[in-house]
Amino acid sequence: MNRPTLWMEPPPDPQTIESLNLRVAKLERINASLMAHVERTMDQQGGAYSLFQTAIMLEGRVRARTEELTALMHSLERSNEALQAAKEEAETANRSKTRFLAAASHDLLQPLNAARLSLSALTDLAPGPEAKAVARQVERGLETIEDLIKTLIDISKLDAGIVRPVVKPVRLTDLVAGIEASFRPFAERKELRLVTRCADLVVETDGLLLRRILQNLVSNAIRYTESGGVLIAARRRGGATGKLCRIDVVDTGRGIPEHERGLVFEEFYRGGHDSEEGGIGLGLGLSIVQRMASTLRHDIALYSRIGHGTRLSLTLPIAAQRPDAQVPLAPLATALTGARVLVIENDASTAEALQRLLRNWDAEVRVFRDLAGVVTALGTGMARPDVMVIDYHLDNGACGLDVVDYLRRNRGWVTPVILTTADHGADIAAQAQATGAELVHKPIKPAQLRSLLAYMLA
Amino acid sequence: MAHGTQMRRHLCGIQTVWTDAGEAEGAVASVAEAIDRSIVGHLIVFFSPAYEAEVLTASLAAHFPGVGVSGCSTSGGISPAGTIERGLVVIAFPRQGFRIVSGLLTQITRLDVEGAASTVRGLRRLLDQGRPEGVGGHRFALSLIDSLANAEETVVSAVAWALDGIPLIGGSAGDDLAFSSTILIRDGVLCRDAAVILLVETDFPIRIFKSDNFEPTQRKFVVTAAREEERRVSELNAEPAAREYAMAVGLDPENLSTMSFAAYPLAVKIGGEYYCRSISRVEPDGSLTFFCAIGEGVVMTLAQPRDIVEATRAELEGLDEALGGLDLVIGFDCVFRRLDAESRQVRHRIADLYKRYGVVGFETYGEQYRAMHLNQTFTGIAIGRAETP
Numbered sequence: 001m002n003r004p005t006l007w008m009e010p011p012p013d014p015q016t017i018e019s020l021n022l023r024v025a026k027l028e029r030i031n032a033s034l035m036a037h038v039e040r041t042m043d044q045q046g047g048a049y050s051l052f053q054t055a056i057m058l059e060g061r062v063r064a065r066t067e068e069l070t071a072l073m074h075s076l077e078r079s080n081e082a083l084q085a086a087k088e089e090a091e092t093a094n095r096s097k098t099r100f101l102a103a104a105s106h107d108l109l110q111p112l113n114a115a116r117l118s119l120s121a122l123t124d125l126a127p128g129p130e131a132k133a134v135a136r137q138v139e140r141g142l143e144t145i146e147d148l149i150k151t152l153i154d155i156s157k158l159d160a161g162i163v164r165p166v167v168k169p170v171r172l173t174d175l176v177a178g179i180e181a182s183f184r185p186f187a188e189r190k191e192l193r194l195v196t197r198c199a200d201l202v203v204e205t206d207g208l209l210l211r212r213i214l215q216n217l218v219s220n221a222i223r224y225t226e227s228g229g230v231l232i233a234a235r236r237r238g239g240a241t242g243k244l245c246r247i248d249v250v251d252t253g254r255g256i257p258e259h260e261r262g263l264v265f266e267e268f269y270r271g272g273h274d275s276e277e278g279g280i281g282l283g284l285g286l287s288i289v290q291r292m293a294s295t296l297r298h299d300i301a302l303y304s305r306i307g308h309g310t311r312l313s314l315t316l317p318i319a320a321q322r323p324d325a326q327v328p329l330a331p332l333a334t335a336l337t338g339a340r341v342l343v344i345e346n347d348a349s350t351a352e353a354l355q356r357l358l359r360n361w362d363a364e365v366r367v368f369r370d371l372a373g374v375v376t377a378l379g380t381g382m383a384r385p386d387v388m389v390i391d392y393h394l395d396n397g398a399c400g401l402d403v404v405d406y407l408r409r410n411r412g413w414v415t416p417v418i419l420t421t422a423d424h425g426a427d428i429a430a431q432a433q434a435t436g437a438e439l440v441h442k443p444i445k446p447a448q449l450r451s452l453l454a455y456m457l458a
Numbered sequence: 459m460a461h462g463t464q465m466r467r468h469l470c471g472i473q474t475v476w477t478d479a480g481e482a483e484g485a486v487a488s489v490a491e492a493i494d495r496s497i498v499g500h501l502i503v504f505f506s507p508a509y510e511a512e513v514l515t516a517s518l519a520a521h522f523p524g525v526g527v528s529g530c531s532t533s534g535g536i537s538p539a540g541t542i543e544r545g546l547v548v549i550a551f552p553r554q555g556f557r558i559v560s561g562l563l564t565q566i567t568r569l570d571v572e573g574a575a576s577t578v579r580g581l582r583r584l585l586d587q588g589r590p591e592g593v594g595g596h597r598f599a600l601s602l603i604d605s606l607a608n609a610e611e612t613v614v615s616a617v618a619w620a621l622d623g624i625p626l627i628g629g630s631a632g633d634d635l636a637f638s639s640t641i642l643i644r645d646g647v648l649c650r651d652a653a654v655i656l657l658v659e660t661d662f663p664i665r666i667f668k669s670d671n672f673e674p675t676q677r678k679f680v681v682t683a684a685r686e687e688e689r690r691v692s693e694l695n696a697e698p699a700a701r702e703y704a705m706a707v708g709l710d711p712e713n714l715s716t717m718s719f720a721a722y723p724l725a726v727k728i729g730g731e732y733y734c735r736s737i738s739r740v741e742p743d744g745s746l747t748f749f750c751a752i753g754e755g756v757v758m759t760l761a762q763p764r765d766i767v768e769a770t771r772a773e774l775e776g777l778d779e780a781l782g783g784l785d786l787v788i789g790f791d792c793v794f795r796r797l798d799a800e801s802r803q804v805r806h807r808i809a810d811l812y813k814r815y816g817v818v819g820f821e822t823y824g825e826q827y828r829a830m831h832l833n834q835t836f837t838g839i840a841i842g843r844a845e846t847p
């Protein structure tokens with residue numbers, strides 16, 4: 001590129017001193033003008049030209065600022081898009097995680113369901129007191145497994161933000177008594193004392209989550225205690241008008257060394273020695289407790305002395321109101337004799353257990369795997385059932401409600417329906433409601449099933 | 459070529475009329491006949507200096523009683539039919555869809571900046587007060603300024619200050635390159651050494667614009683002597699200004715003409731961009747008078763025009779696209795652009811573009827764009843077809 005040049009006539013003869021003097025004089029004039037201009041530009045007192053200059057500079061500054069802002073806006077738009085994409089991806093991942101969990105829980109709970117039903121039938125068949133006691137123990141073991149699976153599912157749902165706690169007034173004495181009853185056999189087996197000291201308090205919490213928290217704490221305490229006992233104590237803090245309640249689970253176990261105290265709340269942490277019980281316990285206990293407590297905004301604290309024991313304290317608010325009145329249980333059924341029950345269940349062991357249970361209650365039971373079975377039976381003159389127990393998920397992705405639909409459309413049979421599923425999703429609940437079916441989550445509890453059947457047949 | 463009197467009715471309700479009638483009274487009469495006067499709320503008139511201004515204002519008052527009138531003399535009117543060398547261009551705004559208030563700034567040679575700003579603020583208040591409930595239209599300001607007062611920079615900065623963000627565009631009145639008498643009119647009053655300011659609020663989409671067509675060369679000049687209040691440069695590079703300029707562009711200093719100034723503009727570089735500073739004429743003493751403020755020590759760059767047709771087409775196409783179809787354009791086109799287009803024999807192509815996009819306006823001695831007074835540009839306001847909801 002050419003350098004900018006001041007336009008001047010070339011000197012006629014560059015050699016003469018006269019012409020050089022002329023050039024010098026010109027350049028001095030130019031220089032003086034430029035200096036004066038520069039000084040004037042610095043001066044606040046601007047003339048008309050400087051007004052023009054100022055206007056353009058302002059215009060330029062506004063434009064530069066606009067461009068900057070536009071660029072910033074574009075980059076924000078781009079990062080928004082990226083965030084949106086990431087969010088969608090995360091949501092998709094969450095949805096598939098939830099679907100996976102629903103499916104897994106279904107598969108896990110299905111055999112459990114069958115076992116419990118069989119157990120119930122077995123108890124009815126073998127009326128000896130010893131057999132009943134053993135059956136009760138098995139029943140409790142199954143319950144614990146069920147709780148553990150449910151806890152895992154719930155924790156995942158808590159993590160995914162799917163489950164939100166339902167906080168309302170809960171009566172502590174009922175809850176603690178239930179826990180004491182369920183853990184007494186375990187304590188007795190280890191020759192540990194299980195003591196509760198529970199003031200009659202009503203706390204503001206989610207009853208289900210609090211029960212899980214305490215179950216975990218008590219279960220842990222029993223597992224890691226070799227002698228002595230476990231105390232569950234609940235009392236008001238801060239005097240008679242205190243607004244807080246503290247629930248302590250205290251054991252006389254080996255204690256937790258100081259350097260491990262931070263770790264006990266992590267997943268899959270177990271104490272220095274495995275419990276001799278060997279059975280359940282994945283080391284999920286305290287990690288779950290902490291998540292649930294933090295979801296509920298209850299403080300949890302740990303105190304431990306080596307060789308003396310450990311105390312875990314949960315602090316939660318006292319409720320301002322009394323709890324809602326207990327919903328009275330449906331009266332026990334007696335009218336099942338001779339009732340025609342149609343069962344649609346694709347899982348063979350569950351089907352068998354259910355059949356045995358229903359027959360024990362003197363019901364007439366027909367069991368089919370799918371709609372095709374029902375259609376065949378209808379062809380051979382199957383009588384109209386009084387009630388149907390239908391599994392939602394059948395083989396090959398078929399839906400149990402198709403059977404209901406088929407019978408309504410082709411036979412005009414509007415029969416009461418109990419829909420069973422291990423899927424806790426809102427979708428299925430909505431479908432059940434739309435069909436007018438009663439929804440029962442697996443594993444089916446025999447007593448619940450029996451009273452529901454009686455109610456529906458009444 | 460005689461045009462007679464022609465009228466165009468635009469979608470926004472504006473009627474534009476142009477006539478090449480030989481004298482003012484007949485021109486106004488034919489305009490009044492051509493348009494639907496019942497809907498008109500304000501007239502902007504651009505007239506040939508050959509018209510008798512007193513007759514013009516009297517005729518306008520007679521034919522358009524109660525209608526606001528603003529206008530100025532020009533160096534040529536712009537109409538869709540081409541340049542009106544002797545005649546009248548009228549933009550008749552309807553009362554529906556446009557609300558217009560106007561004010562007059564006098565004695566701009568010694569402008570009272572505070573007074574001018576408060577006049578403009580008064581106009582803004584007037585527009586605010588008359589505004590119907592819940593209406594928020596698009597606003598712009600139009601300036602018509604007497605160029606012989608050498609005061610556009612001061613006027614524009616005072617007005618833009620008071621407008622506080624409302625975009626301003628406008629033109630400096632002309633007198634067919636005679637440089638003896640430019641005239642402004644407002645509501646029957648004839649003025650010199652004055653500026654007419656209009657504030658317009660409309661329901662239609664608008665966009666202001668500025669287009670130029672020159673690029674800098676490597677040749678630089680320094681203003682070494684000037685009389686700034688007269689915009690007169692007596693020396694460039696410590697040589698008589700006219701001679702130095704003529705030598706640089708390779709012309710005989712005795713034969714410099716407006717055509718030469720149009721073909722070889724000078725520009726100053728401010729904030730990374732070049733702005734034309736046009737020479738209006740050579741004075742007998744060999745100094746050069748400009749259309750804009752100039753100062754000693756200012757460095758000027760010789761510029762050369764680029765393809766004026768292409769630059770103009772690009773600007774109008776861009777506006778057409780941005781507004782979803784142009785309804786009309788009120789334009790202020792530097793008289794030198796017309797002269798340069800003429801000498802390059804592309805004037806008919808510019809006229810075609812103006813016709814296609816409905817450009818009306820006049821040929822100026824300077825253009826106003828926001829807070830700037832410019833030379834050798836085409837500025838204006840474009841009105842789009844779609845009525846904003």
